[in-house]
Amino acid sequence: MEKGKILLALTGIHPQRWHELLSAEREVVLEPNGADDPSITYAVVWKQKPNLLSSLPNLRVIFSIGAGVDHVFADPGLPDVPIVKIVADNLTQHMVEYVVWRVLDHHRQAMLYRGQQQKKIWHEPPQRVAGDISVGIMGLGSLGRAAASALLSLGFAVNGWSRSERPMKGVSTYSGETGLIPFLNATDILVVLLPLTPDTKGIVNYGVLKELRKRNGLGGSVLINAGRGRLQKDADILRALDDGTLKEASLDVFEVEPLPKTSPLWSHPKVFVTPHAAATSDPAHLVPIMLRQMAAFERGQKLENLVDREAGY
Numbered sequence: 124m125e126k127g128k129i130l131l132a133l134t135g136i137h138p139q140r141w142h143e144l145l146s147a148e149r150e151v152v153l154e155p156n157g158a159d160d161p162s163i164t165y166a167v168v169w170k171q172k173p174n175l176l177s178s179l180p181n182l183r184v185i186f187s188i189g190a191g192v193d194h195v196f197a198d199p200g201l202p203d204v205p206i207v208k209i210v211a212d213n214l215t216q217h218m219v220e221y222v223v224w225r226v227l228d229h230h231r232q233a234m235l236y237r238g239q240q241q242k243k244i245w246h247e248p249p250q251r252v253a254g255d256i257s258v259g260i261m262g263l264g265s266l267g268r269a270a271a272s273a274l275l276s277l278g279f280a281v282n283g284w285s286r287s288e289r290p291m292k293g294v295s296t297y298s299g300e301t302g303l304i305p306f307l308n309a310t311d312i313l314v315v316l317l318p319l320t321p322d323t324k325g326i327v328n329y330g331v332l333k334e335l336r337k338r339n340g341l342g343g344s345v346l347i348n349a350g351r352g353r354l355q356k357d358a359d360i361l362r363a364l365d366d367g368t369l370k371e372a373s374l375d376v377f378e379v380e381p382l383p384k385t386s387p388l389w390s391h392p393k394v395f396v397t398p399h400a401a402a403t404s405d406p407a408h409l410v411p412i413m414l415r416q417m418a419a420f421e422r423g424q425k426l427e428n429l430v431d432r433e434a435g436y
């Protein structure tokens with residue numbers, strides 16, 4: 124198979140660096156050019172315009188520049204070609220750092236100390252060790268497993284929940300609908316690393332938060348969501364924080380992004396907000412992986428990290 128041409132279609136992300144790096148090896152057409160172009164073989168996308176990809180008669184593979192692919196599936200005219208998602212050490216490392224940072228911040232009561240500092244209060248609250256706290260990871264995939272390993276090495280008790288059985292040494296694993304409540308009941312700090320699919324939309328709701336374990340040294344349960352915003356109901360999180368169901372939350376993702384300036388989450392004293400920045404897609408690390416995959420595909424080899432279209436991730 125000859126060297127395929129790429130359509131680069133990114134919305135909300137500056138394409139320049141991606142373009143430069145991809146162009147070093149292949150011909151690249153930058154959207155809005157390229158619609159209907161029969162010479163295009165690959166599409167490299169983030170939130171591509173609806174029906175753009177279905178206009179390409181010889182498209183063979185879609186590459187998402189993110190680990191999540193809900194943005195690809197948002198296209199009502201998505202053509203039936205393989206979709207490759209990102210699995211990369213660099214992105215995984217970013218996510219592990221985010222999760223460890225947020226878990227430690229809540230575990231070591233950083234919000235309390237920040238408040239005390241503002242008021243110049245010198246007070247040491249009781250301290251627990253990591254082993255007293257159990258962190259439950261919703262979504263035990265590439266990112267969830269890496270985060271679980273890092274948390275285990277810090278001494279936390281770790282639970283994991285996935286769609287299918289995913290045994291992992293040192294982690295108490297749960298799966299499917301029947302595993303959800305037992306998983307939540309055994310979890311103090313909930314870390315959400317699920318993909319957004321029809322099955323997971325809105326899963327982080329009041330009922331689920333209510334099931335988290337309360338008898339811990341943290342003084343309440345904690346939510347950390349770095350998966351996708353539409354997994355959660357922002358209003359339910361606020362309700363849970365305000366009635367004490369949740370002690371604190373770290374949110375990287377929101378139902379609407381950018382988070383509207385009117386959202387009470389911005390100024391809530393128990394919420395730590397980051398702007399969908401837990402694990403950035405760095406073209407310097409991800410483009411070589413995509414180019415390697417394209418070359419392998421042209422040699423007749425199998426594509427890696429393929430999305431299961433039926434499952435939606």
Ligand code: NDP
Nearest residue numbers: 190191262263264265266285286287318322349350401402
């Ligand atoms: P994977 O596809 O490797 O893992 C997904 C995990 O979620 C799997 O364990 C899967 O179960 C589980 N899962 C999916 N559907 C369900 C369900 N209905 N019930 C229970 N478990 C379910 O994804 P990654 O780890 O690579 O990425 C996870 C998500 O993180 C991405 O989809 C993206 O949304 C988000 N992300 C966010 C970033 C940010 O900056 N905030 C950056 C990168 C990713 P099973 O193992 O059985 O398949």
Ligand code: OXD
Nearest residue numbers: 188189190191402404
């Ligand atoms: C991703 C993201 O899916 O950055 O990779 O959200």
